[in-house]
Amino acid sequence: MTKPPLSILLCAPRGFCAGVDRAIQIVDLALERFGAPVYVRHEIVHNKYVVEELRRKGAVFVEELDEIPDTGQPVVFSAHGVAKAVPEAARLRGFFQLDATCPLVTKVHREAEIHHKRGRHVILIGHAGHPEVIGTMGQLPDGAVTLVETLDDVATLEAPDGAALAYTTQTTLSVDDTRAIVEALTERFPTITAPHKEDICYATTNRQASVKAVAPRVDALFVVGAPNSSNSQRLREVAAREGCTRAYLIQRAAEIDWEAVGEIRTVGITAGASAPEVLVEEVIDALAERYDVTVETVRTADETIAFNLPRELRAGAA
Template sequence: MDRAIQIVVLALKEFGAPVYVRHEIVHNRYVVEGLEAKGAIFVEELDEIPEEHRKQPVVFSAHGVPKSVPADAETRNLFYLDATCPLVSKVHKQAMRHQRMGRHVVLIGHAGHPEVIGTMGQLPDGAVSLVETVEDAETYTPPDADNLGFVTQTTLSVDDTAGVIKRLHERFPNLTAPAADSICYATTNRQEAVKQAAPGCDHFIIVGAPNSSNSKRLVEVALRAGAKKSVLVQRASEIDWDDFTDISTVGLSAGASAPEVIVNEIIEAFRERYNAVVELADTVEETENFLVNRELRHVPLTVNDMAWVNGE
């Protein structure tokens, strides 16, 4: 998600405001409002971009878009920058490979999520079937049970997805898996950290937006792993402090698109009210670094450019 934010910041530095962004660049209001303050304008569809601004860049969000969107941009002579997460792009390629091999594609994901819309939009209508739950897997009727391949949305619960895949494999033994795991490392790492930290927690706070799939999954993971209660908040101002009487241990984690500055904000809010001691649950260090678009690689990105989101 950092890469997508960087692309908008660098586009503003290189081309000046406004820079248009189709859909929320990531599912986080703090990030969206911060970019708006810098000159980004968020739209849902390309026809919302005024004629006089058609030469300004439009950025496609990290969740990915159907093939029809860049085609529409080219028809309108728009200059676009695709900020699709490389891990989402990998799922697109996996789905297209299944189709090239003659398989019908089963997409495990949540209906209506931008990533699911984008993935389904890589292939012709009818080439992809969406399966959301184990119950869906139980009743799903494929066009050809012997020629199926599956891919998954990158922000799902690892455990829930495993259950859906298991049931599909039981019903369709020839179901072909993608060449590599589809759930993104940031989602997996956060779920593992929450599993480690949740046992013994009286309350577990997840920082994230209500429309963030990976953040909502973390709430579920915390409860399953042993937290007595778990809640999703976007800012410290949303915390109901009446829920924190007579408790001793609070867990805190964040969705992949939640900036560090908000995590620090919540820690400080606890320190203002309680004699809080912070203990870190270390799992794995994320060192992956994906390059921004070629058109922006010459633009310097400074610490100050990202300080508002990194809490520095």
């Protein structure tokens, strides 16, 4: 039988960002240099495939430090960052720590600390329960940060009496949603201090811009990423908002619901910042089994950013 034609529009940039790449390298190099096990607090990045690959090599993933036995082996903190109490607890137990926090998340941590030192109450725009938000709020004493998730939260926000205000944001939010929340904050609190530079990271912004360029042109769009990945969820939302009513977040090609997808002549594919390219290729292969595919890359930005590895691993990296 002749396969029906299908045009694939491949979003670029997509997939791994510099912070994710650095975090995975840290675990890989720690395993090479110090051997297994290497303990990792929380998923190093939000992608099951990546986590399972590292587990196969000898990484042991835990949610809390008390799950780790007394050891001289490396203990790695995930790319999302941790509250200040976590490295302090690790120090008290004598752990050899490797911090894989994305430098752009660390930037937000330092901003929050500076605001606090200057007497400002910090408004954090983000999603409750996300590891990055927990880590950022954990840089300051209890009560020093107020979390805002929605426009309704801004409308009902009660700032501490007489306190100067500053805001910062989670790095993986929707650019458009965050802009609306920032506008509402500045309207209610005209003297609120903004970040020196936008906190939503370059990779989140670039991936959303690429989806905006592709979504109006396709019948369906697949976002390769994990359901607990904030930036991947935002990509699906952006696609739907830009007119692609069939936008799906999938972890692997096996999750494609062909009946729900229905008839398609053009399809877009992107990947969240934690998703490896091998999973994008897997989706393309699955489409190629059913369709006569042509692939066009739609590039909206070039990314050349790379981050330094921790000092303890640089010799091993060379």
